[in-house]
Amino acid sequence: MSGGSTWQMKTYFDEFNGKEMQDFLASLKKDLSVFEKEIMQAEPLSSSNMEEWEKHFLAYEELFKRITHIGSYAGCLAAADAHNEDYAKLSYESGSVTSAAEKFKMLFKGAFKNATDKEFEEFVSRKQLETAAPTLRRYRKASQRTMSDEMEALTADLSVNGFSSWTRLYGTVSGKLNFEMEWPDGKKETIPAAQCRSLCANPDRKLRKAAFEGGKKAWRRVEDVCAAALNALAGTRLTLAERRGYGHFLDVALEQSAISQECLKAMMQAVDEAKEIKLLAGKAKAKVLGLEKLCWYDCEAALQIPGVEKYSWEQALKIIEKAFDKHYPALGTFFRKVIEKQWVDSVAKEGKRPGAFCSSSLYNGESRVFMSYTGSISDISTLAHEVGHAFHSSIIKKNRALCSEYPMTLAETASNFAEIILAEGILNDPEASDSLKLSILTNSVNDIISHLIDIPIRFHFEKRFHEARQKGEVPPSALKEIMRTTMKEQFVGLLEDGGEDELFWASKLHFYADDVTFYNYPYIFGMLLSNAMMQTLKKEGAEAFLPKYELFLERSGAGEAQTIAKKTLGFDLEDSSFWSETIEGLKGRVEKFNALADKLLKM
Template identity: 35%
Template structure:
């Protein structure tokens, strides 16, 4: 239902006096446009488009949640987090420890957002400024150049991962053309019989797009490492599914910062890394808060679109700790993740995978290419044990403790400090 609605939507955008009808995916790519007026227009046109269809989206979301809640009632479950936690093979204490650690360390990321607002000449950022570029000095790479950049830096961590990515490029497993009619976002899907994967995204040459491409290749590599396992032992949960992808993305993001040609580029690329941290610690947190409160209210009956807008605004204000002026009330309508039928709460696993992968990445940086076999052994175990056991076995850490999550957060805070120093 969601894909049908979004696939039929067109967004009229006027640039340099010329109006074009764009797909939602193409319009979303303009959120990084250097002209604030264009970013504002894109945001407003998209918000209008979501508003026009909000009753359809609200009905879809209510039916999906209502079905789940009825199933839970029949099973005697009173906690709507029971299914997503079981699906992700994790304890509730692990989830609480992660969000508690993040909630305690929001201030540095608020400082970053305020510094960015200052650099853009504003008192506070609006939603459409979150991905705004800080300079026109940003490097763009053709698809081939982006591919070479990824292969070069994958090789320094794992020759096998680089060889696998090269095969994906050579055999055209990636559909990345920037054209009308494509839905937003990116994904990877695997075919176990052929041992192949396919990647979907809209590539426009930014370093952010290169990182997204690396992210999806990480997913494909994860599936590749599991080919030696019995088919029943290949079905890994979503929280660890985001581990290999985020690990691959971290390699490319760090490399882009280290290879920056100017201080301005370095600042801009550091800021791109921080956008990712903000997405994980604030945007994903807002999604989790919204969905938790929506499910609570859905128990009493249908939640109208107007109330969904209110719940989203409340969640965004809380998750961003008041750092955003104009927020995105219909984000619940715009985000595919709320409509995925087989995976409830398609949000917190991203943050889990992000922080978990940072711990793995820190180990990989210490040990270099020799870490490859340990990394692949960890990936093979992702489908056969709860995450608490997985992390204890491979990292020797207790993830039900906030201290584990704080280590990863501190790495991101160092990026904030480096960015603010450069900005000053």
């Protein structure tokens, strides 16, 4: 089976550490230093210095493009080869550059903090700033929650060797982590921890359990390091949130994900009340696996479906391309571009970090997709998901650079919508076998379990962890107990005794992100909102809906999610009934799954 493709990075720089890259980095560092001196000396925004601040903003916008370029390049290289110390060094340097960007952003906020409303509106009305008004207004709003300029600058400087270093440490540790896998035939093999998740999607329960137990043993070896990193990240965030005047630690996440408190409350209320579909999906999955209840490693398990084996990379590309072309031709065209230009790194190999992501550069307008392809239908969906991110970036790049930053919530919408289009394409393809359709329906049921059970576990765990962290450091034993309790609650009686993964807090990459907090509920948001979009697409038709969808993507960096959704799509995201009705619409997938499983698996 083909393992896929290895990305080319030559359109970033012709060679790693070559003259082009070194000159780019040196020039960027020099320009950042000059810019820092200029902006640090500037007086706060007033009617007398608007031209000066306009110049600063435009200069920063150009610097920001270059910052995303080196950050994307370094991040991709380090993820693909965690053993390479030169890549790690560049990742550190790019972290310093990114830290500078955050510092400048805080200085802009500080400059806007005490300007009068009249002065600020006059400033954003200037000809070269009009289209940047949404971003500038967001800075202005956030400026009310800032420390002094000196304190914010110091915080940004310390982030490189303090805060962000914990994330880099976790990346290094996780990338080098291996475990002993005992295969069903008795053979033992040392393999990267990055492959554990894919193995837990294998139809063979003995194999899944072996990977699960082997992976846990590996994470147990580094649990103290992971706990130290997690405590340091959360502790720093809590201290900064208090100093900046946030009322609650979740307020930081709400600001980052650009949604209102009412929106999060409405969505999580609907999810927590959705016990019927949690039970429906969980019992359906357990039944086809021949189980009464589930263990954590059963949730993404593929089925022993007659006629379906591993999919080659070439087969995966054809499946995605056909689905995209049928339901969203523009997405199909974009997908071919991504593959032809070798923007995907999908080969599973030692030293490769776990997980999947899409990284983009505003400097060259390109994206890169990172994953480890092993041939499962889940891997095919992951590829579609990450290409959805890249498509979003290709749409929003029509805007100016600083209006191209969209929040996690809306980022996950485009990626999930791409996954749903893949599923719809397969399910409505008369040439697709029942076996393939059952595979995609299995993935759909897995998605329901993931977004309505798994990710709520992450949200409630992280919330409880932060509450505990406010009182002091939380040791590994307490972290494990919080995770056990949370898993049992969210599985609503579906979890086997001892079937929880008490070390999920250690193995889940997203808990260790230094740039965002609560990197979990945006996935729920994206999954449900994208399903609401598909439900609307079916009602209105592609010709009526897709232009509104692309407008939604284009404006996704221009305000809070609930406002953009209301203006472009007519959705009320602060009404829990919107989310409940969307969840209700998911039941049809489970019913189709049950019917086809009964037919093919002779249940």
